[in-house]
Amino acid sequence: MSFGQGGPFDGPGGSTPDWDALAEESEARARRKRWMLIGGSALAAVVVAGIVAAAVMTSGSDTPQSKASASPTAPDAPEAPDDKPSFPDVSVPPPPNPQDYITDPKKDRAPLTPATLFPQKTMVIGEHTYPRTNTAAAKDCTAAAQGTLGSLLSHNGCKKLLRATFSKGGVSVTVGVALFDSPAQATTVKNKLGTDGNVTPLPGGGVPSTFCQGTKCRTTVNSAGRYAYFTISGYDNGKAVVTSETKAQQIGRDGGWYAYNRIMQRGKDQAAQAAKKQLDEARAKAEAQS
Structure with a gap:
């Protein structure tokens, strides 16, 4: 069967619907x-x-958002105590100056003897060593001086003159240290002493009496604080020291350095004792206040 153009949906009148x-x-x-x-x-x-x-x-404030944005409250600051803690005064004065103890007679109070000034049995200066042979001390400074030195020591109020002799290899040196009341007196002796005076050579302990007796020897003079120090050096056999000679010059130079170092050490030792005393007093004060 053929449905023709309309097909099975043809309605009455035979019209076709508009599908679009x-x-x-x-x-x-x-x-x-x-x-x-x-x-x-x-x-x-x-x-x-x-x-x-x-x-x-x-x-x-019940929501997480409000809790997150809320500012934390700072805790109350603790109240300061009524009684503030007190700390003891433990201040310590500055350490003493060693120079003061070889300058001021009120501070320079340590015993002055050959044993305290020349305690070592050997003089050591750099690589040079010289055994000590003898020591001596004189309250009458003129008794241990020769030439013009005696009068200079007397007129400037010399209190004591200490000597020590060191010897090695046929040459020796006597070191002398004179004590005065003031640095000015020691400086005056240093400046006025010429080549015609010095300490008397000190023989003994293997150094013969011919050492620097009636012959030319090398001499030096200097000062430190209220001390003047001297050296006289030469040959043990009485040989004259000439300008080109070196052994007597070397031991004399070393003797001068040794005397200077011993005077300065005297000041350092007394300053160290004073510093220890200050520290002990400060500690005692702190303990009393604690």
């Missing part, structure tokens, strides 16, 4: 339903969001 129009109308209805669903969902979301926002605003 029907399809467009159906699609339009479907779009309207979708927009209605979307609009309703959006409206519902807006309403829900408003409810949530209102809840957040009215819930106060």
